[in-house]
Amino acid sequence: MLEGYVSYVGTDDAGGEDPAATRARLRAGLSPGFSRRATVLGLLIGGVLRGVMEQCGGTTVYASAYGETRTLADFLDTFPHESPTLFQTSIHPSAVQQVMIERKLPIREYVPFAGGPCLAARALLAALLSPCDPVVFCGGEERGSWMADIGVASDRSFAFALALRKSRDASTLARLRLEPADGDPEARTGSAPGGMAFPAWFDLLHSRRNFNGTVSAEWRLGLEWT
Secondary structure, eight states: OEEEEEEEEEEEEEETOOHHHHHHHHOTTSOHHHHHHSOHHHHHHHHHHGGGGGGTTSEEEEEESSOSHHHHHHHHTTTTSOOHHHHHHHTOOOHHHHHHHHHTOOOSEEEEEESSTTHHHHHHHHHHHOOOSSEEEEEEEOBOSHHHHTTSSBSSEEEEEEEEESSOOTTOOEEEEEEEOTTOHHHHHTSSTTOSOHHHHHHHHHHTOOEEEESSSSEEEEEEEO
């Protein structure tokens, strides 16, 4: 069994919020240049990381199924008179890297995950296996436009950030554990072949809801809030 203790959690359920509204809401405390240049996901990740930014220099695990697909679609929509500004935004590094570069913060280890099945379980496994204490685990999506209609972008915007420690202390908010799913009826029957969907993982954190169940064919998740 692998376990960790959540000492910080930040979430932002932006849902179907318009990108311009997201920028207006989150630009407080950010430099004008960054709030203008960053992707929507970069702004969301920057917001949820504010309370744990100083802990990101060890190991940071980042996960997103679709990344900056809204930003890419906005650039493509300007063709055949492509926008230089949107082009620059569309080739930015990942959301968490945008934030770290803006803050000029060094980082020892950065472990990114993108797409694929069981995304939450794979990223959480990496975070719990890291020898660093604490580990910052963050991720999210930006709501797509026409790309969402063809299944290659998220249909909602959200972001989360966790600080995971090796042992319980006064700051503990929740206990996380991953256990092998051997013998689990759900795993045996294949009723959860894709594992927990990434938005469902976010919803657990945002609602601070306890959970005990299969998140992939290999792993069961236990999440207990204090």
